[in-house]
Amino acid sequence: xxxxxxxxxxxxxxxxxxxxxxxxxxxxxxxxxxxxxxxxxxxxxxxxxxxxxxxxxxxxxxxxxxxxxxxxxxxxxxxxxxxxxxxxxxxxxxxxxxxxxxxxxxxxxxxxxxxxxxxxxxxxxxxxxxxxxxxxxxxxxxxxxxxxxxxxxxxxxxxxxxxxxxxxxxxxxxxxxxxxxxxxxxxxxxxxxxxxxxxxxxxxxxxxxxxxxxxxxxxxxxxxxxxxxxxxxxxxxxxxxxxxxxxxxxxxxxxxxxxxxxxxxxxxxxxxxxxxxxxxxxxxxxxxxxxxxxxxxxxxxxxxxxxxxxxxxxxxxxxxxxxxxxxxxxxxxxxxxxxxxxxxxxxxxxxxxxxxxxxxxxxxxxxxxxxxxxxxxxxxxxxxxxxxxxxxxxxxxxxxxxxxxxxxxxxxxxxxxxxxxxxxxxxxxxxxxxxxxxxxxxxxxxxxxxxxxxxxxxxxxxxxxx
Numbered sequence: 001x002x003x004x005x006x007x008x009x010x011x012x013x014x015x016x017x018x019x020x021x022x023x024x025x026x027x028x029x030x031x032x033x034x035x036x037x038x039x040x041x042x043x044x045x046x047x048x049x050x051x052x053x054x055x056x057x058x059x060x061x062x063x064x065x066x067x068x069x070x071x072x073x074x075x076x077x078x079x080x081x082x083x084x085x086x087x088x089x090x091x092x093x094x095x096x097x098x099x100x101x102x103x104x105x106x107x108x109x110x111x112x113x114x115x116x117x118x119x120x121x122x123x124x125x126x127x128x129x130x131x132x133x134x135x136x137x138x139x140x141x142x143x144x145x146x147x148x149x150x151x152x153x154x155x156x157x158x159x160x161x162x163x164x165x166x167x168x169x170x171x172x173x174x175x176x177x178x179x180x181x182x183x184x185x186x187x188x189x190x191x192x193x194x195x196x197x198x199x200x201x202x203x204x205x206x207x208x209x210x211x212x213x214x215x216x217x218x219x220x221x222x223x224x225x226x227x228x229x230x231x232x233x234x235x236x237x238x239x240x241x242x243x244x245x246x247x248x249x250x251x252x253x254x255x256x257x258x259x260x261x262x263x264x265x266x267x268x269x270x271x272x273x274x275x276x277x278x279x280x281x282x283x284x285x286x287x288x289x290x291x292x293x294x295x296x297x298x299x300x301x302x303x304x305x306x307x308x309x310x311x312x313x314x315x316x317x318x319x320x321x322x323x324x325x326x327x328x329x330x331x332x333x334x335x336x337x338x339x340x341x342x343x344x345x346x347x348x349x350x351x352x353x354x355x356x357x358x359x360x361x362x363x364x365x366x367x368x369x370x371x372x373x374x375x376x377x378x379x380x381x382x383x384x385x386x387x388x389x390x391x392x393x394x395x396x397x398x399x400x401x402x403x404x405x406x407x408x409x410x411x412x413x414x415x416x417x418x419x420x421x422x423x424x425x426x427x428x429x430x431x432x433x434x435x436x437x438x439x440x441x442x443x444x445x446x447x448x449x450x451x452x453x454x455x456x457x458x459x460x461x462x463x464x465x466x
Contacts, residue, residue, distance in 0.1 A: 117202065318361055
């Protein structure tokens with residue numbers, strides 16, 4: 001198995017620290033608001049990775065943290081006039097709802113920063129004792145960036161270049177402008193915890209160092225996250241953790257690609273910012289998941305009406321092939337499994353894995369016509385391999401007729417129009433046949449012709465804004 005390592009900037013054979021076991025940590029959400037599409041990208045990417053590693057026979061311990069205390073949370077709770085715990089519990093519940101709808105499995109552990117204050121304080125004390133951190137006279141504690149010789153190795157950056165190009169906020173309490181905070185003194189009335197340096201709360205970076213090593217050990221296999229976390233967050237995690245333990249922090253660093261909306265960076269200022277629940281109000285969750293899976297996890301994804309339409313059409317091909325077949329385990333040519341495994345072993349190449357599944361669909365469709373006795377085993381294999389990607393979990397008829405409750409005419413009327421069209425085609429009255437097809441299409445009812453006959457799906461018209 002080959003995995004691209006952000007640290008080395010190349011693919012290499014993946015060898016777990018402990019045979020048969022993988023320990024993985026992924027940076028999770030700061031729970032001050034609803035999760036957005038960028039979060040969905042990371043959720044789904046590492047869900048697929050976890051599913052595949054387990055399908056490969058590994059025992060995976062998957063940890064994804066929750067940041068439940070930081071400046072954004074404090075501001076939002078104050079704006080809302082609610083307690084910090086009320087806000088964070090509400091947002092954590094919403095996050096779990098969103099990931100469940102996207103068929104994302106829950107991590108094995110979801111440590112919260114506020115539950116690990118003792119471990120965070122202990123790590124900061126170790127860093128101070130070793131000379132890597134210092135307490136300022138205002139109650140803050142800072143990390144001495146220049147004290148860590150390997151600082152910048154994850155991002156291949158030179159400290160002096162960083163200093164020259166950085167927009168560093170002037171802080172008279174820092175020894176060096178590049179130093180970053182480990183412990184923040186609480187302002188009057190702010191939430192805080194007692195520490196040797198006074199009442200305060202942890203900095204964002206130290207939370208992940210403490211939670212990951214607490215749950216997975218001082219060195220573990222994989223650390224993942226979004227594309228915007230490589231610097232400074234993950235760089236700072238390395239500096240803190242390796243300075244505190246004296247050991248390598250992580251063997252393999254993995255980062256998911258960004259989400260763009262209509263080829264632009266997603267941002268609130270551009271008005272193209274979408275939460276997961278906004279999107280799922282309009283689109284089938286499996287269509288959104290397919291869009292996220294269809295691109296390689298390291299590649300950027302473009303979220304646009306056309307890309308969602310293509311994702312739905314692709315899923316329709318799979319579900320149309322599965323329709324009318326009862327999957328049953330049986331003998332299937334091993335070439336599909338072997339090719340699928342080869343694709344996923346190559347840095348979790350989901351586009352290539354899906355290409356294998358499309359070949360399997362063609363084989364299934366051929367079997368339905370020419371050798372029906374082979375169809376159940378092929379359908380079983382399609383669902384089994386698709387399940388590794390978290391796909392094909394619905395009944396085919398449920399997916400293909402999704403939204404049927406909003407049909408402008410009844411299903412019986414649709415079937416009657418299909419029969420009328422078939423009669424017109426038989427009589428070579430193609431003008432009438434085309435007119436019936438177009439009339440149904442104008443209502444969102446798309447006809448699919450095949451050797452077995454004509455089926456249909458309902459595609460609710462989506463406005464440009466959606």
